[in-house]
Amino acid sequence: QKEVEQNSGPLSVPEGAIASLNCTYSDRVSQSFFWYRQYSGKSPELIMSIYSNGDKEDGRFTAQLNKASQYVSLLIRDSQPSDSATYLCAVSKIIFGSGTRLSIRP
Amino acid sequence: DTGVSQDPRHKITKRGQNVTFRCDPISEHNRLYWYRQTLGQGPEFLTYFQNEAQLEKSRLLSDRFSAERPKGSFSTLEIQRTEQGDSAMYLCASSRDRGNTGELFFGEGSRLTVL
Numbered sequence: 001q002k003e004v005e006q007n008s009g010p011l012s013v014p015e016g017a018i019a020s021l022n023c024t025y026s027d028r029v030s031q032s033f034f035w036y037r038q039y040s041g042k043s044p045e046l047i048m049s050i051y052s053n054g055d056k057e058d059g060r061f062t063a064q065l066n067k068a069s070q071y072v073s074l075l076i077r078d079s080q081p082s083d084s085a086t087y088l089c090a091v092s093k094i095i096f097g098s099g100t101r102l103s104i105r106p
Numbered sequence: 107d108t109g110v111s112q113d114p115r116h117k118i119t120k121r122g123q124n125v126t127f128r129c130d131p132i133s134e135h136n137r138l139y140w141y142r143q144t145l146g147q148g149p150e151f152l153t154y155f156q157n158e159a160q161l162e163k164s165r166l167l168s169d170r171f172s173a174e175r176p177k178g179s180f181s182t183l184e185i186q187r188t189e190q191g192d193s194a195m196y197l198c199a200s201s202r203d204r205g206n207t208g209e210l211f212f213g214e215g216s217r218l219t220v221l
Contacts (some may be wrong), residue, residue, distance in 0.1 A: 093208075
């Protein structure tokens with residue numbers, strides 16, 4: 001079992017809709033969780049960090065964490081074509097998932 | 107430019123040769139990380155430094171790989187006797203020392219192709 005699991009996608013979402021990205025992790029004692037966006041040919045950039053159970057909102061992005069279920073998600077509201085990228089879930093700073101490719105169709 | 111810089115951006119080498127990559131972190135960041143990323147995969151952790159001390163190394167870091175961060179500033183990652191399987195993007199990132207919290211800032215990466 002991989003330490004951080006993500007659906008590889010591609011996930012296709014119409015422009016203006018909500019994109020929902022999911023991630024599960026195996027280490028129950030993990031304390032810090034991150035979502036990174038990576039455009040093709042570019043380096044990852046941080047979108048959201050979350051450390052406690054519940055929701056954390058930042059603009060169009062909402063991260064959700066459920067430690068009991070070992071599950072973290074990222075919601076993107078009012079999806080834009082510029083949101084088309086690979087989204088990487090990371091647990092602590094050193095364990096990354098393989099990423100979910102998101103495509104926003106106009 | 108005050109971001110993380112990596113050099114060279116691209117390196118093509120023949121199997122068996124040694125290569126070295128350099129990373130200059132953001133100046134006030136005392137943590138520096140190295141990752142390897144292949145197509146369709148997320149970054150795989152290789153090692154990290156806090157100041158000049160190398161605190162953790164991944165099992166991926168075979169004895170052909172060595173990393174240094176003299177004086178706690180820039181870092182180098184050397185791969186000896188390169189193999190075709192070493193072909194990947196090598197990413198460097200830095201952060202402030204905030205335990206497991208805090209943002210990683212990535213460089214643009216050094217792409218290695220081993221022929």
